[in-house]
Amino acid sequence: MARRFIVDEKDITDLKDNNIVIHGSEVKHIQVLRHNIGDEIIINEFICKILKIEREHIVLEKIAISPRIGEPNINLNLYMAMLKGNKMDFVVQKAVELGVKQITPFMSKNVVVKLDDKLKSKKQEKFQKIADEACKQCGRSDKVIVNNILEFNELFQSISSKSITIFAYEKEDNKTLKDILSTCDTFNVKDIAIIVGAEGGFTEGEADALKFTENVECISLGTRILRAETAAISLISIIMYELDK
Numbered sequence: 001m002a003r004r005f006i007v008d009e010k011d012i013t014d015l016k017d018n019n020i021v022i023h024g025s026e027v028k029h030i031q032v033l034r035h036n037i038g039d040e041i042i043i044n045e046f047i048c049k050i051l052k053i054e055r056e057h058i059v060l061e062k063i064a065i066s067p068r069i070g071e072p073n074i075n076l077n078l079y080m081a082m083l084k085g086n087k088m089d090f091v092v093q094k095a096v097e098l099g100v101k102q103i104t105p106f107m108s109k110n111v112v113v114k115l116d117d118k119l120k121s122k123k124q125e126k127f128q129k130i131a132d133e134a135c136k137q138c139g140r141s142d143k144v145i146v147n148n149i150l151e152f153n154e155l156f157q158s159i160s161s162k163s164i165t166i167f168a169y170e171k172e173d174n175k176t177l178k179d180i181l182s183t184c185d186t187f188n189v190k191d192i193a194i195i196v197g198a199e200g201g202f203t204e205g206e207a208d209a210l211k212f213t214e215n216v217e218c219i220s221l222g223t224r225i226l227r228a229e230t231a232a233i234s235l236i237s238i239i240m241y242e243l244d245k
C-alpha cells in the first residue's frame, strides 16, 4: 500500500492533464522519506505518481482514487468543550483513532481557557494538524475535519442536522447510554453527535437548554464522575463498539 500524505487544499494547485503541484509541510516530509520520481504515493484521496521534486514543491500526476480504508459506517461527531493545557490535543488524537468523523470544540460557562478570535483560529489549526497526523498514523483514508471553536449558543444550530445528539451530563441519574444505543441500533441511526463538557462540567442552565432540544438525549456514564477526556474516549469507544457494523 502506498504511503499516505494529507495536504491542505490551499497547498494544492491543479495543473492540466490531471497533474497537481503541492506546497507546504508535506513536501519536506516526502523528501525526508526519500521518495523519488516515479514513486506512487497517496495525496488525500488520490493515488499519485511523483513527476518532479523541487525544494519547495512537488509535481504529481493523479492516477486513481484511493480505496477508502479504516472508515467506520457511522458518522460520529464529537462536540468537545475546550479543556486546559494539552488535554484537547490528546482528545483530538484519540477521537480520530477511535473513528470520529468530525470534531467541534466549543466554549461554555465553565471552560477555564480564555481565547480571543486569533487564538481560537490558531488552536483550530493546531487541532486539525493533530487530526491529520492521527489519520495517517492509524491508516484512515478520509480527512477528519476539526471545525472552528463554537460558542455554547452556536451548538444548537450545529447539532440540529444530526439524527440524534447524545449529551453526557455528569448530573444525569436516570437515562443511561445503554438505553439510547439500543434505540439507535433498532432504528439503524447513522448520524450521531455527542457532547462532552469541560473540567467544570455544565451549568444547570446549559444542561436544561440542551435537554429540552429536539433529538437530544441526556445520559449518564455511570455513578463515577469521569475526567472530561476519559468521558469522551469511553463514550466514543462504546458507541463504535455497539453501532459500527
Ligand code: SAH
Pocket: 168, 169, 170, 171, 172, 195, 196, 197, 198, 199, 200, 201, 202, 219, 220, 221, 222, 223, 224, 225, 226, 227, 228, 229, 231, 232
Ligand atoms: N466538575 C464536574 C464534572 C465534570 S466532568 C463535577 O464535579 O460535577 C467533565 C465532563 O465529562 C462532563 O461535563 C460530562 O460531559 C462528562 N462526564 C463525566 N462523568 C460523567 C458521568 N458519570 N456521566 C455523564 N457524563 C459524564
